[in-house]
Amino acid sequence: MLVVYNSLTKQKEVFNPIDPQNVRMYVCGMTVYDFCHIGHARVLVVFDVIYRYLCKLYGAEKVTYIRNVTDIDDKIIQRANENGEDFSQLTGRFIEAMHEDAAALGVLPPNQEPCATAHMQQIIEMIEALIKNGKAYAADNGDVYYSINHFKDYGQLSGKKLEDLRAGERVEVDEAKRDPLDFVLWKAAKPDEPSWPSPWGKGRPGWHIECSAMSTHCLGNHFDIHGGGMDLQFPHHENEIAQSEGATGEKFVNVWLHNGFVRVDEEKMSKSLGNFFTIREVIKTFAPEVIRYFILTSHYRSPLNYSETNLNNARAALTTLYTALKGMEDVEAANHGSVSVDKFYKAMDDDFNTPEALTHLFELAKEINKHRQTDVQKATEAAAELKFLAAQLGLLQQSPDSFLKAGSGEGGLSDAEIEALIQKRNEARANKDWAESDRIRDELKEQGVILEDNAGQTSWRRE
RNA sequence: GGCGGAAUAGCAAAGUGGCUAUGCAGUGGAUUGCAAAUCCAUCUACCUCGGUUCGACUCCGGGUUCCGCCUCCA
Numbered sequence: 001m002l003v004v005y006n007s008l009t010k011q012k013e014v015f016n017p018i019d020p021q022n023v024r025m026y027v028c029g030m031t032v033y034d035f036c037h038i039g040h041a042r043v044l045v046v047f048d049v050i051y052r053y054l055c056k057l058y059g060a061e062k063v064t065y066i067r068n069v070t071d072i073d074d075k076i077i078q079r080a081n082e083n084g085e086d087f088s089q090l091t092g093r094f095i096e097a098m099h100e101d102a103a104a105l106g107v108l109p110p111n112q113e114p115c116a117t118a119h120m121q122q123i124i125e126m127i128e129a130l131i132k133n134g135k136a137y138a139a140d141n142g143d144v145y146y147s148i149n150h151f152k153d154y155g156q157l158s159g160k161k162l163e164d165l166r167a168g169e170r171v172e173v174d175e176a177k178r179d180p181l182d183f184v185l186w187k188a189a190k191p192d193e194p195s196w197p198s199p200w201g202k203g204r205p206g207w208h209i210e211c212s213a214m215s216t217h218c219l220g221n222h223f224d225i226h227g228g229g230m231d232l233q234f235p236h237h238e239n240e241i242a243q244s245e246g247a248t249g250e251k252f253v254n255v256w257l258h259n260g261f262v263r264v265d266e267e268k269m270s271k272s273l274g275n276f277f278t279i280r281e282v283i284k285t286f287a288p289e290v291i292r293y294f295i296l297t298s299h300y301r302s303p304l305n306y307s308e309t310n311l312n313n314a315r316a317a318l319t320t321l322y323t324a325l326k327g328m329e330d331v332e333a334a335n336h337g338s339v340s341v342d343k344f345y346k347a348m349d350d351d352f353n354t355p356e357a358l359t360h361l362f363e364l365a366k367e368i369n370k371h372r373q374t375d376v377q378k379a380t381e382a383a384a385e386l387k388f389l390a391a392q393l394g395l396l397q398q399s400p401d402s403f404l405k406a407g408s409g410e411g412g413l414s415d416a417e418i419e420a421l422i423q424k425r426n427e428a429r430a431n432k433d434w435a436e437s438d439r440i441r442d443e444l445k446e447q448g449v450i451l452e453d454n455a456g457q458t459s460w461r462r463e
Numbered sequence: 464g465g466c467g468g469a470a471u472a473g474c475a476a477a478g479u480g481g482c483u484a485u486g487c488a489g490u491g492g493a494u495u496g497c498a499a500a501u502c503c504a505u506c507u508a509c510c511u512c513g514g515u516u517c518g519a520c521u522c523c524g525g526g527u528u529c530c531g532c533c534u535c536c537a
Contacts, residue, residue: 229537
């Protein structure tokens with residue numbers, strides 16, 4: 001029985017899909033004007049794991065996962081102008097880069113990846129519905145605004161009261177707005193800006209409306225899960241509720257899931273602070289799977305501190321798991337019904353507790369190591385289960401050798417050079433020339449290559 | 464100021480009203496030509512002050528510190 005923490009009710013509740021034959025999840029994806037950083041990696045990975053687990057529970061063909069792309073907004077326009085290129089050229093490039101990064105991290109593609117620019121009709125229709133329902137108004141300057149006073153439940157998700165928002169007024173005063181808290185649905189185009197025709201003149205959508213329009217269009221008026229980063233809770237998701245419910249008159253979303261931030265030195269990793277590390281940058285030093293593992297070592301709602309130490313720890317932990325799987329390459333992933341499997345599911349059922357789930361992977365690794373010499377049957381079954389469970393987290397998807405021999409960074413000795421030195425060392429060992437044997441091992445160690453003599457075989461890995 | 468979250472061993476990070484979390488690192492032992500890997504054992508904990516309780520790291524209340532949101536942000 002899956003229990004999830006719902007940001008809307010601020011408590012854990014049993015997850016009951018509206019229709020178990022069609023479980024629907026929408027996640028706010030990226031605004032594509034730059035490369036994805038580790039914070040984005042966290043959203044990608046966290047919701048990928050949630051998606052995988054929903055597929056496991058309900059069947060892959062019964063789960064629909066939508067993750068949008070924001071491909072038009074102020075920053076995109078600004079960046080495109082700086083580069084002197086068309087905005088769509090810029091977004092096209094970064095969408096492609098995002099797909100590369102996601103694939104590297106083992107993130108499954110969502111069922112659909114709608115873009116704002118491809119859904120202008122739906123966006124305009126929803127704004128028209130809002131105006132018709134008296135929730136929105138067209139201002140004299142060509143903008144269309146949502147009238148916050150006409151949605152009585154405003155603040156239900158973020159727990160904010162209108163008075164409080166007014167008290168701490170940080171919203172710019174805008175003459176065109178009837179209330180300073182009203183937010184824009186449609187922005188009139190400035191000269192030379194990309195624009196789309198609308199009943200209110202040429203313009204483009206505000207940020208919040210695209211997610212309302214696209215999620216409703218792809219999943220229906222009322223669906224199960226809406227996710228995103230914690231910072232989207234307000235105003236973005238709050239506004240989405242106001243828009244969707246204001247337009248359709250129906251309940252919008254049952255469960256809201258928000259992931260915590262990646263931090264650097266106790267500070268949120270963000271573009272504006274400039275303390276971010278892009279996925280492609282980090283991948284140069286750490287295997288993408290190490291990043292994925294690192295993300296899963298912390299609960300999705302907890303903060304996650306980015307540091308080289310933590311990534312090194314993640315790599316060491318993965319090395320332990322892959323080392324256990326050495327010699328088990330041919331074992332097929334399978335569930336043999338051990339206690340570890342039960343506990344793994346119990347952890348995942350408890351609001352996707354991946355750190356707890358991971359501990360059961362180590363139980364299985366230990367089983368393999370303990371029995372591999374004495375009880376091959378047992379060891380094999382444990383290996384099958386380890387692969388089986390790890391796969392649900394998108395981990396241990398490569399051969400132990402390809403992980404263990406990859407190491408970090410480029411340069412150093414080639415595989416062939418390493419094999420040749422090992423060959424030389426084994427000849428020395430056969431002659432009991434320990435001095436020469438150790439010299440070669442030290443030489444390799446200096447090059448970041450670790451040797452392991454096991455059962456008469458010498459294997460190696462890069463540090 | 465308003466709202467929300469967090470404080471656990473050297474580091475990271477779960478969890479539980481009484482029973483070894485786990486990973487990395489450390490220590491002792493087994494194994495090894497010596498190592499590495501592995502196995503066995505083991506040392507370091509639950510911010511603070513009160514309360515409830517036979518018993519609290521775990522529940523309740525006060526305090527302190529940190530973080531996030533309230534403007535674009537995953």
